[in-house]
Amino acid sequence: MCIMRFSVLFITALTVTVVSCAVLKKSGETPEEEESRAVLRLKEINEELDSKKNYNTVASWAYASNITEDNLKRMNDVSVETAKYYKELASELKGFNAKEYKSEDLKRQIKKLSKLGYSALSSEKYKELLEAITWMESNYAKVKVCSYKDPKKCDLALEPEITEILIKSRDPEELKYYWKQWYDKAGTPTRESFNKYVELNREAAVLDGFKSGAESWLDEYEDETFEKQLEDIFAQIRPLYEQLHAYVRFRLREKYGDGVVSERGPIPMHLLGNMWGQTWSEVAPISVSISEQKLLDVTDEMVKQGYTAALDV
Numbered sequence: 001m002c003i004m005r006f007s008v009l010f011i012t013a014l015t016v017t018v019v020s021c022a023v024l025k026k027s028g029e030t031p032e033e034e035e036s037r038a039v040l041r042l043k044e045i046n047e048e049l050d051s052k053k054n055y056n057t058v059a060s061w062a063y064a065s066n067i068t069e070d071n072l073k074r075m076n077d078v079s080v081e082t083a084k085y086y087k088e089l090a091s092e093l094k095g096f097n098a099k100e101y102k103s104e105d106l107k108r109q110i111k112k113l114s115k116l117g118y119s120a121l122s123s124e125k126y127k128e129l130l131e132a133i134t135w136m137e138s139n140y141a142k143v144k145v146c147s148y149k150d151p152k153k154c155d156l157a158l159e160p161e162i163t164e165i166l167i168k169s170r171d172p173e174e175l176k177y178y179w180k181q182w183y184d185k186a187g188t189p190t191r192e193s194f195n196k197y198v199e200l201n202r203e204a205a206v207l208d209g210f211k212s213g214a215e216s217w218l219d220e221y222e223d224e225t226f227e228k229q230l231e232d233i234f235a236q237i238r239p240l241y242e243q244l245h246a247y248v249r250f251r252l253r254e255k256y257g258d259g260v261v262s263e264r265g266p267i268p269m270h271l272l273g274n275m276w277g278q279t280w281s282e283v284a285p286i287s288v289s290i291s292e293q294k295l296l297d298v299t300d301e302m303v304k305q306g307y308t309a310a311l312d313v
C-alpha cells in the first residue's frame, strides 16, 4: 500500500514538473507574477517532501530496529528513488529566477532545495555511497568481543556489556583490553568503506559547486563566520578545560599510579568511563572526593519504586 501511494505521488510530482516547465516558457510573466507562482509551487513541493521524508524515515526505522538484508535493500531502494526526485526538483527550480525575489524565505527554500548533497551523484555512485555507509553502520552495530576474564565467552556487545564494564571496572588492564578490542573491531574493518565515503562525499560537494566536502558541510550553518565563532568559543573555554584536565589527570594518577597515568601527558582514554572519552561523569567517584561532594545515586530509590531492569555484568 505504501508503495502504491509512493508511485502515485511520484507520478504526480513528475506531472507537476512538466506543467510548471511549460508555464515557465509562457512569455509576458512579470517578476512579481513569477514569484507568486514560485510560492504556490513551493507549497506543493513541501507537501510532497513531507510524505517522501515520512516514507524514508519509516524505511530507515524498519532497518535500524531490525537489521535484515530485506530491510536494508528496501531502505536503500527508497533512498535511491528519493535522490532521483531531488535531482528533478533541483533542475526544475533552476527555471526560477530566485535571486531576484523579494521574499528571503522563498529564496532560502529554493537555495536549500537546489543544493543536492549526495543526490548529486550518479545513481550508481549514490548506491556505492549508501553501501559504504550501511556497511560501516551495521559493522558498528554488530561488533562482539571476547570477555577479558573468560576468553571463551565471545558475545559481549557495546550495549550493554562493554559500556557497563567501562563504567564499573577499575582494573586498568581490563579497561585497556576492551577499549582496544572494540576499536579494532569497530574501526579497522571499515577502513575501505570510510575512504570511499570521504571520496564520494567530496565528489558530491564538488558537483554542488563547493571546493570540498568540508565547505559543503559548513554551508549548512548559513554563517560565514561559523568557524571563527567556534574557534573563539574554544579559546574562551580552554583555560578552564586545561585546569579540569590537569585535575582529573592528577586524581587518576593517584588512583592508578605513575605507570598508568603520566604527570604531564594526555589521559589514557580508556580510564575515563566512556568509550569515546566524551563524558567523564562516570569517573566522578575517583575525581571528586566524597568529602567534597556526595554524588547523587538514585539506584536504591529506583529499586524501591519497582524498576528492576538492572544490568548484570
Ligand SMILES: *[C@@H]1O[C@H](CO)[C@@H](O)[C@H](O)[C@H]1NC(C)=O
Pocket (backbone or CB within 6 Å): 066, 068, 069, 070, 071
Ligand atoms: C524484521 O524484518 C523482517 C523482514 O526482513 C520481517 O519479516 C520481520 O517480521 C521483522 N521482525 C520484526 C520483529 O519486526
